Amino acid sequence: AGVVAVAAERAAPKLIDPHAEAIRRAELARRRPGAATVRATLNPRPVTLDLGGVTVDTWSYAEAAPGPLIRAKAGDRLRVDVVNDLPTDTSVHWHGVALRNDMDGVPGVTQDPIGAGGRFTYEFTLPDPGTYFYHPHSGVQLDRALHGVLIVDDPNDAGRYDQEWIIVLDDWVDGTGRTPDDVLAALGADISGMHGGHGMPGMNHGAGMPMGGGEMETMMSPLLGGAGDVDYPHYLINGRAPSAPVTLTARPRQRVRIRLVNAASDTAFRVALGGHRLTVTHSDGFPVVPDVTDALVVGMGERVDVEVVVADGVFPLVAVAEGKTGQALAVVRTGGGRPPAAQVRPAELDRRVILTNQLRAADSVRLPQRAPDRTHDLVLGGGMMPYRWTINGKTFSDAEPLLVREGERVRLRMTNQTMMFHPMHVHGHTFALRDGGPRKDTVIVTPRQTVTVDLDADNPGQWMTHCHNIYHAETGMMINLAYQ
Ligand code: C2O
Numbered sequence: 300a301g302v303v304a305v306a307a308e309r310a311a312p313k314l315i316d317p318h319a320e321a322i323r324r325a326e327l328a329r330r331r332p333g334a335a336t337v338r339a340t341l342n343p344r345p346v347t348l349d350l351g352g353v354t355v356d357t358w359s360y361a362e363a364a365p366g367p368l369i370r371a372k373a374g375d376r377l378r379v380d381v382v383n384d385l386p387t388d389t390s391v392h393w394h395g396v397a398l399r400n401d402m403d404g405v406p407g408v409t410q411d412p413i414g415a416g417g418r419f420t421y422e423f424t425l426p427d428p429g430t431y432f433y434h435p436h437s438g439v440q441l442d443r444a445l446h447g448v449l450i451v452d453d454p455n456d457a458g459r460y461d462q463e464w465i466i467v468l469d470d471w472v473d474g475t476g477r478t479p480d481d482v483l484a485a486l487g488a489d490i491s492g493m494h495g496g497h498g499m500p501g502m503n504h505g506a507g508m509p510m511g512g513g514e515m516e517t518m519m520s521p522l523l524g525g526a527g528d529v530d531y532p533h534y535l536i537n538g539r540a541p542s543a544p545v546t547l548t549a550r551p552r553q554r555v556r557i558r559l560v561n562a563a564s565d566t567a568f569r570v571a572l573g574g575h576r577l578t579v580t581h582s583d584g585f586p587v588v589p590d591v592t593d594a595l596v597v598g599m600g601e602r603v604d605v606e607v608v609v610a611d612g613v614f615p616l617v618a619v620a621e622g623k624t625g626q627a628l629a630v631v632r633t634g635g636g637r638p639p640a641a642q643v644r645p646a647e648l649d650r651r652v653i654l655t656n657q658l659r660a661a662d663s664v665r666l667p668q669r670a671p672d673r674t675h676d677l678v679l680g681g682g683m684m685p686y687r688w689t690i691n692g693k694t695f696s697d698a699e700p701l702l703v704r705e706g707e708r709v710r711l712r713m714t715n716q717t718m719m720f721h722p723m724h725v726h727g728h729t730f731a732l733r734d735g736g737p738r739k740d741t742v743i744v745t746p747r748q749t750v751t752v753d754l755d756a757d758n759p760g761q762w763m764t765h766c767h768n769i770y771h772a773e774t775g776m777m778i779n780l781a782y783q
């Protein structure tokens with residue numbers, strides 16, 4: 300019940316942004332003469348989905364998960380009509396896009412919620428190419444099928460790839476006897492202390508200690524310290540469980556761009572393609588110095604683009620739930636051969652594994668050196684018992700905003716005092732990791748680690764800064780980065 304109270308408090312409207320004029324000015328500065336307008340409609344609604352042998356009643360933007368792919372070119376304007384046929388409020392957030400603040404989709408902060416039966420039109424310029432996604436910023440709705448990919452094409456990429464595969468990673472609980480709200484309530488039951496938190500089904504209390512299952516052979520050595528708080532019955536690639544995976548095709552020796560999007564709520568994935576090494580080219584949409592690896596970790600909210608020249612045959616693309624039991628699978632087919640078993644574990648998963656923090660920014664997007672005009676410290680705290688996650692000791696409803704001024708170079712120093720990893724996300728901006736590190740909007744902060752990032756405050760408004768573990772965000776680990 301405690302957690303429900305926190306959620307209700309959070310829904311109370313904060314102020315709607317007083318910077319309407321500055322927001323309009325920033326949008327006008329982004330506009331390009333002759334830019335196209337790309338239109339789309341999103342219709343969130345209750346649906347029945349087949350995950351591949353598992354049928355679930357859930358909420359989605361389409362008759363399949365993930366939602367419709369939205370694709371535009373850098374500089375285009377996007378106009379999306381949202382028709383809400385859910386039995387409750389919703390919103391759509393454009394994750395990673397440096398857009399006008401009043402289109403950022405945060406109910407109670409940048410707009411009123413879109414009520415049941417209501418409509419809202421989002422319209423904004425897409426300034427930067429890259430791989431993005433969209434999802435509600437309302438409660439734990441992200442943990443249903445309410446997400447989809449937004450690709451902003453880079454004209455410089457024309458002709459570079461023979462093929463493109465879009466991979467959406469997800470952890471799935473909805474409609475399997477529980478909803479995400481049930482999960483939240485069960486986690487919150489720990490707050491009341493009534494159940495003591497022991498033996499509660501579906502909760503993974505030993506942060507870093509994989510529990511349950513046992514059908515998987517061995518756990519890989521954990522990279523992130525924590526495993527996530529929820530044990531999911533299914534892990535999906537493009538809406539399919541490993542029992543009925545999607546097949547991705549190409550011809551042998553074709554150059555394929557794989558766009559990986561982690562839309563999961565509580566799960567980081569370790570990804571590898573059997574028989575191949577992967578060249579990482581982009582992190583959160585921004586180019587990096589190409590890095591060749593066997594496997595990589597993708598945190599919740601992160602997007603990673605990799606390039607691969609495919610061999611001849613049938614290969615498993617596997618995404619292991621980091622520190623948990625279970626995995627997602629897609630089948631890559633460029634020639635003949637038997638399909639892989641659902642439980643296949645390519646050896647690449649245990650060779651060189653990188654986190655995106657280790658990448659370097661490509662020269663074209665390196666943030667110019669400049670001393671910060673101000674530094675904000677964000678101490679990430681909280682834990683399972685009670686289930687409450689904080690920034691600087693406060694939950695979102697109590698936290699004072701992090702103030703910045705337009706034109707400043709702002710440094711955020713994020714220190715994780717917990718035993719759980721936190722993928723920290725800043726809306727409306729792309730930050731740079733220190734000393735030539737990658738440009739990103741979501742970065743994993745592992746237990747007891749400090750990650751320092753710099754950003755240019757060039758997009759006026761109020762921007763949520765939060766953990767992209769949706770249960771952490773919903774129970775407090777969120778703060779407002781607000782322009783004065
Ligand atoms: Cu995907 Cu507030 O973010």
Ligand code: CU
Nearest residue numbers: 721766768771
């Ligand atoms: Cu977190």
